[in-house]
Amino acid sequence: MTQAVALLEDLVAFDTTSHRSNLALIEYVEAYLARHGVAAERIMSPCGNKASLMARIGPEAPGGVVLSGHTDVVPVDGQPWSSEPFTLRDGGDGRLYGRGSCDMKGFIACALAKVPEWVNAPLTRPIYLALSYDEEIGCVGAPALIERFLHYDRHAASAHVIVGEPTDMQPVVAQKGATNLRTTITGREAHSSQVDQGVSAIHVAARLVTFIEDTMADLVAEGRVDDAFNVAHSSLHVGKIRGGTAINITARECEFAWEIRHLPSDTFEALYARFEARCNTLIGELNAAGKMLEIVTRPLNVTVPGLADRDNQRVLRLAEANLPAPCCRRAVAYATEAGQFQGAGFEAIILGPGSIAQAHQPDEFVERAQLEACSAFLSRMGQALAEPADSVSGGVES
Known part of the structure; x- marks a missing residue:
């Protein structure tokens, strides 16, 4: 634990907010691994200002486990922090405060320790480390990392994945997928006293925003629910909106940013098709009345796939055999890189220290007890990977 906390202090000190480079942190981890005789490989971002990192500990052999974590954090701007966000603070209350302490540098620190x-250890199967960039802005870095990992060594594709997002050290077997979008409506200006001469982009946006909200009620009415999730249906949410120039001018343009978080049993394409159909109806109605309207929607990220509770028995057996009983399998509404790993053919679960309730918050913290639980699990996992692949103690076979 002493080493894990020291590493966490160092990791938190790197301001890896997603709009910044993470290369200083990557260099730090590379140097740390090199001191212990572990070689690492970078996967550079297209811009060259960020990188993911892969490393293998143990033999080049079938099976094994990938410990996956993202290095970026969300912004602190405008949040009422009680202390410097990028300086780890021991609150004396069993909590360690700092941006990323929970989401998810705590897990990375435990793994590095x-x-x-x-x-x-006499490992018979490998332990891989896979650290990504830009997870917080749409799991941007993981696809290239996963593609490279599939060819990292001749057995890498047979490993199983634990994504160390905060889950209170309980295995998560399902997550929602996520897509961020921006919709721009272009109407026509007119003096507001002659409102019929114009097309208010704001009024059209309001109708679409209401439709987005109403779609969730429709999904529930259709029975498209999964009670394993605390929000049991796919969710659609508008987070930002702007438009117009003056009170007495019908707005020419309005823009809103929104998201679709779909259940593993739904697809982004099916849900977005409902919105697209509504847009086409509005365009048709106004064009028929001689009023021009344009609606353009662009995705802000490649859709992050959901994680389905399937094809995960071997990695679950490893996790549950080395966690204190009882284990409670969960489903979560937030998106992670686990769905991307599953989509590439890996068995994947989510399991890490801390609570998602603390993520992205001012005075973000992780409890020492959670780091201790994670460290104990990782030790037991390492012991299991030093046993025969078919061991009842939870080894992961290929």
Whole structure:
């Protein structure tokens, strides 16, 4: 724990907010691994200002586990922090405060702290580290990392994945997918006293925003629900809107940013098709009345796939065999890179220290007890990976 906290202090000190480079942190991790005889490989971003990192501890052998984490954090701007966000603070209350302490540098610190132990263990299957960039803005870095990992060594594709997002150290077996979108409505200006001469982009946007909200009620009425999730239906939400120039001018343009978080049993395409149909109806109605209207929607990220509770028995067996009983399998509404790993053919679950309730918050914290639980799990996992692949103690076979 002492080493894990020291590493967490160092990791938090790197301001890896998604709009910044993470290369200083990547260099730090590379140097740390090199001191313990572990080689690492970078996967650079297209802009060259960020990188993901891969490393293997143990033999080049079938099976094993990938410990996956993202290095970026969300902004602190405008949040009422009680202390410097990028300085880890021991609150004296069993909590360690700092941006990323929970989401998700705590998990990375615990994994790095175990490297000396794993290097000296008689592992029969490997432990891989996979650190990504730009998860917080749409899981942008993971696809290239996963593609490279599939060819990292001849057995990499047979490994199983644990994504260390905060889950209170309970295995999460399902997550929603996510897509961020921006819709721009272009109407026609007119003096507001002659409102019929114009097309208010704001009024059209209001109708679409209401439709987006109403769609959720429709999904529930259609029985498209999964009670494993605390929000049991796919959710659609508008987070930002702007438009217009003056009170007495019908707005020529209005723009809103929104998201679709779909259940694993739904698809983004099917839900977006409902919105697209509504847009086409509005355009048709106004054009028929001689009024020009344009609605353009663009995705802000490649859709992050959901994680379905399937094809995960071996990695679940490893996790549950090395966690204190009882384990409670969960589903979560937030998106992670686990769905991307599953889409590439890996068994994947989400399991890490801390609570998602603390993520993205001012005075973000992780409890020491959660770091201790994570460290204990990782030690037991390493011991299991030093046993025969078919061991009843939870080894992961290929």
